[in-house]
Amino acid sequence: MASKFSVPKGFKKVDNGIAGFWKPTKEGEGLQGIVGHMVETPGADGKPNRFFTVRVTTEESGPIVSNTGRVVKTEVGTLVGVGGRVLANFLGERAGSGREVVLVYKGLGKAKTGRNAPKLYETYDSEEMPG
Numbered sequence: 001m002a003s004k005f006s007v008p009k010g011f012k013k014v015d016n017g018i019a020g021f022w023k024p025t026k027e028g029e030g031l032q033g034i035v036g037h038m039v040e041t042p043g044a045d046g047k048p049n050r051f052f053t054v055r056v057t058t059e060e061s062g063p064i065v066s067n068t069g070r071v072v073k074t075e076v077g078t079l080v081g082v083g084g085r086v087l088a089n090f091l092g093e094r095a096g097s098g099r100e101v102v103l104v105y106k107g108l109g110k111a112k113t114g115r116n117a118p119k120l121y122e123t124y125d126s127e128e129m130p131g
Contacts, residue, residue, distance in 0.1 A: 014077060018053065020066040021081040024105030024119075031061045031082065031103045035094045039081070051083035052091040057100055090123045100126040 018039075022031045036053035043049040056064075056078045064072040064080050072078070082091060087103065094101055102124040111117035 016079060018081050019078045020064040020072045021051070021083065022054070022061070022103070023063055023065040025063075027105060027107045029063065029105045031080070032056070032058045032100065033061065033080070034098060034100055035091050035096070036079070037095055038092065049083070050088065051081045052088075052095060054080050054082050054091075054101075056080060084119060086119060086121060087123070094125065100128075 024030070031054060033054040033056045036055060038050055038052050040048045040050050056074055057076060059074050059076060061080075062071070062074045064074050064078065066072050082103070091101070104122040104124075106120040106122055108117040109120050
C-alpha cells in the first residue's frame with residue numbers, strides 16, 4: 001500500500017534497521033557515534049540479551065558484523081548494536097542524550113578461573129552538548 005503522505009523537500013530516508021554489531025578483535029579498533037536506546041531480546045539460554053543502539057558518525061568505525069557473519073560497510077548514519085557488560089553502564093548513562101561517544105578496543109584482560117578473559121575498552125564522551 002502506497003503512502004499518501006508527501007515527504008517535504010530537504011528530508012532523506014534513514015534506515016532504522018540494525019545493520020550489525022560492533023565486533024572488535026584487534027587492539028585499536030573503534031566506534032564513534034550517538035547512543036540510542038537499550039534493546040532486550042530473549043537469549044538462547046533463557047536469559048535476556050541486552051545491547052545498545054549506536055548511530056555511527058564516522059566511516060572509520062568498525063568492524064560491524066551482520067547476523068550472517070559478514071562484515072558490513074560502515075557509513076555515517078548506520079545503526080549498529082553494541083553489547084557487553086563492560087560497556088553497558090557507560091552506554092546506559094548516555095542513552096538518548098544525543099551526545100557522541102567513542103569506544104576503542106584495547107584487547108583482552110586477565111581471565112579469572114572458569115571465565116573468559118574480559119574485553120577491555122577506552123571510553124570517551126563528547127564535551128560538546130548536542131545542539
